[in-house]
Amino acid sequence: MDKDTAKQQIQELTAQINYHNQKYYVEDAPEIDDYEYDMLYRQLQQLENEHPDLIVPDSPTQRVGGAPLNTFEKVEHTVPLESLHDSFSEEELVDFDRRVRGVVEEPLYIVEPKFDGLSVALEYRDGLFVRGSTRGDGLVGEDVTENIRTIRTVPLKLNREIPFLEVRGEVYMSHESFYMLAARQELNDEKPFKNPRNAAAGSLRQKDSRVTASRTLDIFVFNIQQVNGMELHYHDESLHALKELGFTVPPFYKACHTIQEVIEEVHRIGELRGSLGYSIDGAVIKVNSFAQRELLGSTSKFPKWAEAYKYPPEEKETKLLDIEINVGRTGVLTPTGLFEPITLAGTTVSRATLHNQDFIAEKDIRVGDTVVLRKAGEIIPEVVSVVAHEPDSEPYRIPESCPSCGGPVVREEGEAAARCTNSECxxxxxxxxxxxxxxxxxxxxxxxxxxxxxxxxxxxxxxxxxxxxxxxxxxxxxxxxxxxxxxxxxxxxxxxKENDLYRLIYALGIPHIGLKAAKLLSAHFRTIDAVFQASEEEIAAIDGFGAIMAESVRQYFDLSSTAHLIGRLRDAGVNMLSKTEVSDNRFAGKTFVLTGTLPTLTRSEATAIIEKLGGKVSGSVSKKTGYVLAGEEAGSKLLKAQQLGVPILSEDEFQQMIL
The missing domain is CATH 1.10.150.20 (5' to 3' exonuclease, C-terminal subdomain)
Incomplete structure (x- = not known):
């Protein structure tokens, strides 16, 4: 296919797919099924792979995320992204109305939901998306353009070609996406985000935009910050214009002539909170007329033409009927309370995590208690306090045997978690x-x-x-x-089956033993049989190991279930020997610390070289550190090395050492 034909087909496919993205993600009115969409997308991918120079900025393939960034560039906001003054009572809303009417006559207010996410600015030139940035302090934010591109509801090309447009919106994570992410984090034994807002903020500030793309973020756009090529006079008019351009605007908003109408709408929105599918933490009241906004102006912190009403967290009493124990991948036993169902923030709640034994003991939670529940971040139920115990109730203790397999449960010193020790649970x-x-x-x-x-x-x-x-x-x-x-x-x-021994040791999921510790065990003992035979003292003697790690390894390999598993893996032909060879010992006894971004080597590549030459890599700088290998954007580790007088190497100097 010649280049002109390919260019025409790429343009046609891009327009088609962007149209269907708009229908599916923004309008919730798909016109083709998933298979037809996938075929169009694959055809575009093939053409772009054959002609990478023809990839256009608004291509749907540019949403998948690119190479990781070292840092986020600063962005100065030409028009500040102001915060809002908060009200917590009807009286404060009446005061806001009084202040407004003291300056302008007969204001019309627009009341809309206050989304609980991360505020961002999006910029477009000639109709194409060119930059996305966080709010920051309102004056200076961070450039997160590549991460913003991964959000399906952000149009990469507007439905009209406008010379310049900057809009403000709120990036959020839907409840459904949050639950899916929490489930993945639980399966991977990761610490879950506390609520959708934290999840959205953490996802948008990922240095690897491919991670952001996997998090299924969304956005509502609710303000025009600045524009060339359109003339607008009212806020509701601007919301209509934003929708016409392809943005997802607040799904509902109401015009109110009096403050009493405003208060009624604020309460109505509050009653909808639990049924929306996304988190809101309040309502926003804005003067509709831009001319009146100019007259009202702003304080040093807030616009005088807008007010936010914040909803208090809803709390209710209920009864704790029972405590259920769930077992995680690493054997951690997590208690979950089962309650008489109540309605909180619009949804029925009958379960809430009780975290661990310390949490239960601190609040003296017992089966049969009357307790106060609330939703943290309007989504995660939690126990606030105990109101009353049942007569003759007893303090609750997490069982000493696993409810799933009957294996022994241990709680190590310094840990809140109790664990089942059976690897085949x-x-x-x-x-x-x-x-x-x-x-x-x-x-x-x-x-x-x-x-x-x-x-x-x-x-x-x-x-x-x-x-x-x-x-x-x-x-x-x-x-x-x-x-x-x-x-x-x-x-x-x-x-x-041919993997190195350290991979197998790490794969076993031994508590406290990460990838680095697995490599140390493999390099020191060389065979799985030697690890089985090693005493706790011999394991603790490995440079980089501590007493808790050594005890954990010894306990794991003392289990009959471990011997059974290793025996079956051996019979299946899985390698049980270390393949890592030290080419020479020039770095023997030397500890390296890596910091910053190296020009040509990744951290894993540099680590492999150091270990192959007999050295080891640490995550922290001390007086015992042999060298600090520093790249661009090196931070506190470089400063500490300078303070301690530890030799600092550039990559060029390191390359000379390994010749």
Whole structure:
């Protein structure tokens, strides 16, 4: 295909897909099914792969995220992104109205929901999206353009070509997306975000925009900051114009002539909170006329033409009926309270996490108690306090044996969590399998959570060792697994048998043993049998190990379930030997600390070189540090090295040392 034909097809496909994105994500009125959309998208990808110089800025393929950034550039806001003055009572709203009417006559107010997310500015030139930035302090924010591009409801090209437009909106995470993210974090044994707002803020400020793309963020656009090429006089007029241009605007807003109408609408919005599918923490009241806004002006902190009404957290009493214990991937026992159902923030609540034994003891929570519940961040139920105990009630203790497998439960010194120590506990199976097959562990490509969940549900896998007995026809029968993909997975499982020993040790999911500690164990003992035979004192003697880590390793390898699992893996042909060879010992006894971004080497590449030459890598600088290898944007570690007089290397100097 010649370049002119390819260019025309790329333009046509881009226009088609952007149109269907608008219908699906913004208007919620899709005109084609997912398969037709996927075929259009794949055709565009193929053309762009063949002609990368023809990729246009508004191409749908540019939403997937690019290479990680080292930092975020600062952005000065030409028009400040002001914050709003908060009201918490009807009387304060009446005072706001009195102040407004003291300056302008017969104001018309627009009342809209106050979204609980992260405020951003979006800039467009000649109709194309060119920059997105966070609010920051209102005057200076951060450039998050690549991350903003991943949000499907952000138009990359406007429906009209306007010379310049800057709008303000709120990036948020829907409740559905938040629950899905929390489930993934739980499966991966990650600390979950506390609420959708924190999740949205953390996702938008990811240095790797591919992570942002995976988080399914959304946006409501509610203000025009500045514009060339349009003349607007009223706020409701601007909202209509924004919608016509392709933005998602607040789904409802109301014009009110009196403050009493405003108060009624504020209360109406408050009653809708739990049914919206996204978090709001209040309502915003704005003077509709831009001319009146000019007359009212702003204080040094807030515009005088707008006010935010903040809803207090709703609290209610209910009864604790029982406490249920759930077991996580690492064996942590988490207590969950089961309550008489109540309605909080518009939804029915009957469950809430009780976190751990310390939380239960601190509040003296007992089965049968009357307690006060509220929703943290309007979404996560939590126990605020105990109102009353039942007669003859007893303090609650987390059981000393696992409710899933009956194995012993231990609580290590200094830890709040109680754990089941049985590595073959069925309650931990899915989470354990996800960790076992992950990239840093056995690195089994294609064995993601969706496939593993089916294998567990169909009783094809009840232990990591069962992965190595799977047949292609068993995998092929799974949903969305054809002949080629199933064969690729079987091949990936077979290839993982040849992994280095440290990957297997890490894959076992031993408490307190991360990838670095697994490498130290592998390098020191060289075989899995030597680890089995090592005493706690011998393990603790490894440079970089502590007493708690050594105790955890010894306890794990003392379990009969561990011996059974390792025996099955050995029979399946999984490698049990260290393959890491030290080429020479020029860095023996030397500890390196890496900081900043190196010009050509990644941190993992530099670490591999250092370890191959007999050295080790640490995460913190001390007087014992041999060298600090520093790149661009080096931070506090470089400063501490300078203070302690630790030798500092550039990458060029490091490269000379390894020749």
């Amino acid at each position: 069925p309650a931990q199976l899915l989470r354990h399998l996800i960790h076992f097959s992950s990239r840093d562990a056995m690195d089994i490509d294609g064995l993601g959570p969706a496939v593993l969940e089916q294998l567990v549900e169909q009783a094809l896998v009840s232990s990591p060792a069962d992965l190595y007995t799977l047949k292609q026809e068993q995998v092929e029968a799974l949903e969305r697994m054809g002949e080629k993909s199933s064969q690729n997975l079987i091949d990936a499982i077979a290839n993982s």
